[in-house]
Amino acid sequence: xxxxxxxxxxxxxxxxxxxxxxxxxxxxxxxxxxxxxxxxxxxxxxxxxxxxxxxxxxxxxxxxxxxxxxxxxxxxxxxxxxxxxxxxxxxxxxxxxxxxxxxxxxxxxxxxxxxxxxxxxxxxxxxxxxxxxxxxxxxxxxxxxxxxxxxxxxxxxxxxxxxxxxxxxxxxxxxxxxxxxxxxxxxxxxxxxxxxxxxxxxxxxxxxxxxxxxxxxxxxxxxxxxxxxxxxxxxxxxxxxxxxxxxxxxxxxxxxxxxxxxxxxxxxxxxxxxxxxxxxxxxxxxxx
Numbered sequence: 001x002x003x004x005x006x007x008x009x010x011x012x013x014x015x016x017x018x019x020x021x022x023x024x025x026x027x028x029x030x031x032x033x034x035x036x037x038x039x040x041x042x043x044x045x046x047x048x049x050x051x052x053x054x055x056x057x058x059x060x061x062x063x064x065x066x067x068x069x070x071x072x073x074x075x076x077x078x079x080x081x082x083x084x085x086x087x088x089x090x091x092x093x094x095x096x097x098x099x100x101x102x103x104x105x106x107x108x109x110x111x112x113x114x115x116x117x118x119x120x121x122x123x124x125x126x127x128x129x130x131x132x133x134x135x136x137x138x139x140x141x142x143x144x145x146x147x148x149x150x151x152x153x154x155x156x157x158x159x160x161x162x163x164x165x166x167x168x169x170x171x172x173x174x175x176x177x178x179x180x181x182x183x184x185x186x187x188x189x190x191x192x193x194x195x196x197x198x199x200x201x202x203x204x205x206x207x208x209x210x211x212x213x214x215x216x217x218x219x220x221x222x223x224x225x226x227x228x229x230x231x232x233x234x235x236x237x238x239x240x241x242x243x244x245x246x247x248x249x250x251x252x253x254x255x256x257x258x259x260x261x262x263x264x265x266x267x268x269x270x271x272x273x274x275x276x277x278x279x280x281x282x283x284x285x286x287x288x
Contacts, residue, residue: 026051035061037105040240041240085135085139111167112215113166137152201230
C-alpha cells in the first residue's frame with residue numbers, strides 16, 4: 001500500500017492526526033518506552049513495524065495493536081547486526097512505499113563504576129546503545145533523503161546530556177547518541193529529513209530492573225531511589241506530541257529538565273552534586 005505524503009493536521013478537538021496512515025519502524029519495541037510508542041502509534045492510525053531481539057514479545061505487541069483495530073507487524077531484530085537493520089528498513093520502505101518514522105529505541109543499562117567494567121561490557125553497551133542507533137540512522141537516512149521527507153527519532157537519556165553518577169559507560173554511549181542526532185539534524189534539515197533525540201529521565205519501565213549492576217545491591221538500589229518515575233504511557237504521549245512539533249531535544253519528566261538547566265547554568269555545582277550522589281551510591285556497594 002502506498003500512501004500520499006501527509007501534513008500535520010488536527011481534528012476539531014485539537015487532537016493530533018499527524019501519525020495517521022504513516023509508516024513507523026520501532027526498534028526495542030517489545031517493552032518499555034518502545035512498546036508504549038508502538039501501541040500509541042497504533043491507536044493513532046499508523047502502520048507499526050515492531051522490532052525487538054525478543055521475537056515472542058514483539059509478536060505480542062503487534063497482536064495487541066491489531067486486536068485493537070490497528071495495523072502492525074513484528075520482526076526479530078538484533079540492532080548490533082548492521083545488515084539485518086538495513087534489511088528491515090528496506091523491507092518497510094518497499095512494503096509501504098515510504099518510511100515516515102524510524103524510532104531507534106533499543107537499549108540496555110549497565111550501572112556501576114568504571115573500575116568494575118570489563119572491555120566486554122563496554123563493547124556490549126556501545127554496540128547496542130550507540131552503534132545500534134547509528135545503524136538504524138544510516139539505513140533510514142538515504143531512504144528519507146530520496147523520498148524527500150521522514151523523521152529519525154533516536155532514544156538517548158538524561159545521561160546523554162550531563163554527568164550521571166555510576167553510569168559512565170551508559171553515559172558515554174548516550175552522549176554519542178545526542179551528538180549524532182543534533183549534528184545530523186543540521187545536515188538533514190534542507191534535505192527534508194527531521195531528526196529528534198529523546199532524553200528521558202525517570203520513566204516507569206523495566207530497564208532498571210533488567211539492568212546489569214556491578215557490585216551493587218539491586219534491591220537496595222531500587223528501594224532507595226529518591227523519586228517516583230513518570231508513567232510510561234504519559235511520557236510517550238508527551239514525546240509524540242513534541243515529535244509532531246519537530247522538537248530537537250526532548251527531555252522529560254520535569255525533574256530531568258531541571259537537572260539539565262542546573263548543569264548548563266552551573267556545571268561546577270552539578271559536579272559537586274554528582275560527587276555527593278556517587279558517595280551515596282557507594283554505600284550500596286556489595287563486594288562479591
